[in-house]
Amino acid sequence: MHLKPTLKSKMNHFFDSTNQPNPDITMGLITLQPGEKHPKQGYSYHKQDEFSYIISGLAHTVLENGEDIVGKAGDAQLIEKNEGHINYNDSNEPAVVVWFLLKERRKSK
Known part of the structure; x- marks a missing residue:
């Protein structure tokens, strides 16, 4: 089995405003190696809700309030917009x- 070159990177953006028509959605994949943390310093913040699904392995999400959420293969989670978080693999x-990052839908008038 050969991986596509885009899957050899740690962080991959599959779909975003540069390659698909909906600017409200960004999709990607991250591979955290054993002992790796993302971001390396500080917290990650997004202006959109972040939905994630763990394909394989074990990943921790630590929220700014100190809550440590452990996810395993098959688990899904939601991190609300503007909520600081760190991901790590121990x-x-x-x-x-x-x-996926999803912007809020604007209400029709």
Whole structure:
């Protein structure tokens, strides 16, 4: 099996405003190696809700309030917009997570 070159990177954006018509959706995949943390310093913030699904491995999400959420393969989670978070992998296997950023729908007038 050969991986597509885009999957050899740690962080991949599959769909965003540069390659699909809906600017309200961004989709990607992150692979956290054993002992790896993302971001390396500080917290990650998004202006959109982040939905994620763990494909394989074990991944922690630590929220700014200190809550540590452990996710395993098959788990899904929602991180609300503007909620600071860190992801890390303290297992011996890579953790592979697909994620989506979704902007709020504007209400029609």
